[in-house]
Amino acid sequence: MASPIPYLLSLITFLPLIGALIVMALAGDGPKKRAAFITTLVTFVVSLLLWFNWDNGQANMQFVEDLRWLPEFNLRYHLGVDGISLFLVLLTTFLMPITIYFSNKYVTDSIGPYLALMLVLESAMIGAFIALDLVLFFVFFEFTLLPMYFLIGRWGSGNRVYAATKFFLYTFAGSAVMLVAILAVYFATGSFDITELPALAAKMSPTFQTWGFIAFALAFAIKIPLFPFHTWLPDAHVQAPTAGSIILAGVLLKLGTYGYLRFALPIFPEAAAHYGPVIAILAIIGIIYGALVALVQKDVKSLVAYSSVAHLGYVMLGVVAMNPQGISGAVLQMVNHGISTGALFLMVGLLYERRHTRLLAEFGGLWKSVPIFCGFFLVVAMSSAGLPGLNGFVGEFTILLGMYKHEPVFAILAAIGVILAAWYLLTAFRKIAQGPITNPANEANRLSDLKFDEIAMLLPLVLLFFIIGLFPNLFLDKINPSVQALINQQPAIVMKVGR
Amino acid sequence: MSANLNVSVILPELILVGFAMLIMILDMVGTDERPIGRTFLPWLALIGVAVTGIVCLQQYSQPAASFQGGAISDHFALGLRLIILVATALGILLSVSYIPRINKQVGEYYALLLLCAAGMTMMGAATDLMVVFMALEILSLALYILCGLNRENPRSSEASMKYFLLGAFASAFFVYGAALIYGAAGSTQYDAIAKALAGSNTNPALLYPGIALLLVGFGFKVSLVPFHMWTPDVYQGAPTPVTAFMSVGTKAAGFAAFIRVLVIALPAQQPSWGWALAIMAILTMTLGNLAALRQSSLKRMLAYSSIAHAGYVLVGIVAGTSEGADAALFYLFTYAFMNIGAFAVVIMLEKANEGDALQNRAAGIGQRWPWLALAMAIFMFSLSGVPPLAGFFGKLFVFKAAVDGGWAWLAVIGMLNSAIGAYYYLRVTVSMYFEKPGAETLSQRSTWSPLSVGLAVAAIFTVLIGILPGMWTALFTGGLTGLGG
Numbered sequence: 001m002a003s004p005i006p007y008l009l010s011l012i013t014f015l016p017l018i019g020a021l022i023v024m025a026l027a028g029d030g031p032k033k034r035a036a037f038i039t040t041l042v043t044f045v046v047s048l049l050l051w052f053n054w055d056n057g058q059a060n061m062q063f064v065e066d067l068r069w070l071p072e073f074n075l076r077y078h079l080g081v082d083g084i085s086l087f088l089v090l091l092t093t094f095l096m097p098i099t100i101y102f103s104n105k106y107v108t109d110s111i112g113p114y115l116a117l118m119l120v121l122e123s124a125m126i127g128a129f130i131a132l133d134l135v136l137f138f139v140f141f142e143f144t145l146l147p148m149y150f151l152i153g154r155w156g157s158g159n160r161v162y163a164a165t166k167f168f169l170y171t172f173a174g175s176a177v178m179l180v181a182i183l184a185v186y187f188a189t190g191s192f193d194i195t196e197l198p199a200l201a202a203k204m205s206p207t208f209q210t211w212g213f214i215a216f217a218l219a220f221a222i223k224i225p226l227f228p229f230h231t232w233l234p235d236a237h238v239q240a241p242t243a244g245s246i247i248l249a250g251v252l253l254k255l256g257t258y259g260y261l262r263f264a265l266p267i268f269p270e271a272a273a274h275y276g277p278v279i280a281i282l283a284i285i286g287i288i289y290g291a292l293v294a295l296v297q298k299d300v301k302s303l304v305a306y307s308s309v310a311h312l313g314y315v316m317l318g319v320v321a322m323n324p325q326g327i328s329g330a331v332l333q334m335v336n337h338g339i340s341t342g343a344l345f346l347m348v349g350l351l352y353e354r355r356h357t358r359l360l361a362e363f364g365g366l367w368k369s370v371p372i373f374c375g376f377f378l379v380v381a382m383s384s385a386g387l388p389g390l391n392g393f394v395g396e397f398t399i400l401l402g403m404y405k406h407e408p409v410f411a412i413l414a415a416i417g418v419i420l421a422a423w424y425l426l427t428a429f430r431k432i433a434q435g436p437i438t439n440p441a442n443e444a445n446r447l448s449d450l451k452f453d454e455i456a457m458l459l460p461l462v463l464l465f466f467i468i469g470l471f472p473n474l475f476l477d478k479i480n481p482s483v484q485a486l487i488n489q490q491p492a493i494v495m496k497v498g499r
Numbered sequence: 500m501s502a503n504l505n506v507s508v509i510l511p512e513l514i515l516v517g518f519a520m521l522i523m524i525l526d527m528v529g530t531d532e533r534p535i536g537r538t539f540l541p542w543l544a545l546i547g548v549a550v551t552g553i554v555c556l557q558q559y560s561q562p563a564a565s566f567q568g569g570a571i572s573d574h575f576a577l578g579l580r581l582i583i584l585v586a587t588a589l590g591i592l593l594s595v596s597y598i599p600r601i602n603k604q605v606g607e608y609y610a611l612l613l614l615c616a617a618g619m620t621m622m623g624a625a626t627d628l629m630v631v632f633m634a635l636e637i638l639s640l641a642l643y644i645l646c647g648l649n650r651e652n653p654r655s656s657e658a659s660m661k662y663f664l665l666g667a668f669a670s671a672f673f674v675y676g677a678a679l680i681y682g683a684a685g686s687t688q689y690d691a692i693a694k695a696l697a698g699s700n701t702n703p704a705l706l707y708p709g710i711a712l713l714l715v716g717f718g719f720k721v722s723l724v725p726f727h728m729w730t731p732d733v734y735q736g737a738p739t740p741v742t743a744f745m746s747v748g749t750k751a752a753g754f755a756a757f758i759r760v761l762v763i764a765l766p767a768q769q770p771s772w773g774w775a776l777a778i779m780a781i782l783t784m785t786l787g788n789l790a791a792l793r794q795s796s797l798k799r800m801l802a803y804s805s806i807a808h809a810g811y812v813l814v815g816i817v818a819g820t821s822e823g824a825d826a827a828l829f830y831l832f833t834y835a836f837m838n839i840g841a842f843a844v845v846i847m848l849e850k851a852n853e854g855d856a857l858q859n860r861a862a863g864i865g866q867r868w869p870w871l872a873l874a875m876a877i878f879m880f881s882l883s884g885v886p887p888l889a890g891f892f893g894k895l896f897v898f899k900a901a902v903d904g905g906w907a908w909l910a911v912i913g914m915l916n917s918a919i920g921a922y923y924y925l926r927v928t929v930s931m932y933f934e935k936p937g938a939e940t941l942s943q944r945s946t947w948s949p950l951s952v953g954l955a956v957a958a959i960f961t962v963l964i965g966i967l968p969g970m971w972t973a974l975f976t977g978g979l980t981g982l983g984g
Binding site for chain 1 (some may be wrong): 880883885886887891895896898899902903907910911914915917918921922925929932933968969972973976
């Protein structure tokens, strides 16, 4: 609880924003690139203070800041992190330097505004993960749309304007209804504060809870995206620039799962328990459907995009299991998916910058020409597929364990997805790396292997795969108390669904 | 109390009218060949607005007083005055270099603008149906002339004629309604009406048709569907600074008077007018947004969008609470900056002598004029209600008032509508940022002008109100005061 610096969370949130202003003020691409990269590195280092000053025994919010924002409406500038949000903040600050480095290297078209938008996006995402006031959360949550919209629409490829508009309108429409639900919650309880709201849940009638829950769940289901609200995702991912895809998959989608866990569940506990099976079924459909569609993709990037639909299905499955294993696994899996899929998009981006195509048919036999690349690709694919010893396994296993306790049938069905994931990822690997070289453009003399700085970008991610895979308790120790507290808040629910 | 003659209550209007007179006199000093002092007139008008603004801000600390029962100086009236003054000041900045291009009568333009503003501010203060009518006519007559100011352009004359004919009808509806309510209540003063109608011995055959006719009259002024037909044509035809000014000014004034009548004079009838307003709100939001989707002219697009925004304001009023009144006023305050700002960009994009800009004029300006595009993007996102811009908090408060009043379903329809609205606002940013500059794209632009100052002020406030809404809400809180005490 002891914060080494006052207003540490505000500092972490607004450092990137200040960096964005500096980037805009500087002249010349070189200084802009350096400023952006240094900003994200500094933000990451500062955010590590959260980790080092963390109180493992504390389940409540830490590093809390609470200021009046708009007293007439009881709006507060209330920030804090607990075990659930800590790693999402760290995931964001960790992924940003990597994506900025990649962009510095490969984005050529008006880099200044690009970097500024990326930094603004970082501020908005961090803000959304640490806001404890519903309206403040909503402000950050919605504001993430703007930079992402411009990143896809301006720097994307092919059908970028369509993809950007679809992304914006889908999410905007979803959250529009949530805003009314937020207002209704305030009307019923007199509070916008998530630390107070669980105790006030009794003030809401069952009908009210149902409608409020549906409104919240819809907004988050679109963001996650849960089947059948996923149709914006492949468009956005495929057209987005590489750094945009990494952030979109790595962090932005987590706003959906996080929002569900942090807000929809504690505010509407009874409705959440009642509709949990519906969410679980949608998640399982997403797991299997996403995997099957990924299997037949011709474009590597859309393959990774559909794999996200499947992976986030696991996260939601863990959340609705409503027991410590399920939810802790879900929180860990959010981080896992962030780094694994982030790394996958990074690999695809590196490949695309070399060959300017992402079609699987264009590749084959790369193992012979670019072995280092293929080595990394294999590790990343294995991490995403959930190979034991790597991060993905820990998350998925814990989730399935939690779900099995709660509802064995769901767990068994979801386990099919694990097999499918290995199948489509290995198929992709086989098509890219193995076999003979069929296209002369893939010969060793035409295709360069990973350079030192590109390895340096991938290495932190790969190290993290192993750290999480081998020492999951480093993370779970910090996650578990908060998850336990979340579950304890809803004794009625545990009794109702516990077997 | 109602017999007292507190001149301070109508002091802001007196100052505005005084400056209008002064401008007309000074205008006569110069001739067409030697326009002595004419370049100074806009700035004189601006000083008039500033003086009025200072007087209003000072009156916030004084208790509400009544002017013979006809007008009151409560916070609601003062809040409306601030909105009108903001709109007038921005309107003046937009006009400085525009009006001389289309008309030589610079002096009468600013005099009419100030008279119009005086009528508008009076609408919020009036506590008597006859005073409302008087204020309505002051502002309308001035506006009829202002709309037709560009005599070279037939569209402008058409706008003036259309507005005049339909406006005269609407005024007649209003007076008829006022007469019927007088028949039912025996007074035109709000507190007396409320007192008379609280009893059971009212004549519904007079009262309800009276209320309905009032709704028609007001509905026309603030362009509610189905009384909105004039809006696109008049907005498109009128000189753009006038459109900018009236789109905010008439709306704010009309709504203020509307709210005071409904909440102070007719609170007991809320169950019936609440439903009428709810239905009109749904129609207004939906039709406004759907029609805006199909426009290629920026002015017409903004005209339909202003209809949709009238619908959002209406959502706040339906419950008839004083919270809703405050929320509606705050909404109009944010609307003043974002909407006039958007029109300022339209003026920049207009071709000389055309008085309108198609959307393709904005194609690719993100590369050519980054600051102009940024400002327009701020206005567009604020109009669609994206946080943390001013428009978001306007919507938040209005919909909160609806939810608190038990009209949550109406707020849901409102929010869904704002998602439809986002599409056409987004289209402007798409062409600004995601398209390459074409043959039609704006190619020349003056570097510094009062217009760019107005534009910058509007953009800065749109962001500032969004980030620190608490600085401004105090001006629009606890506004409505009855006369009784």
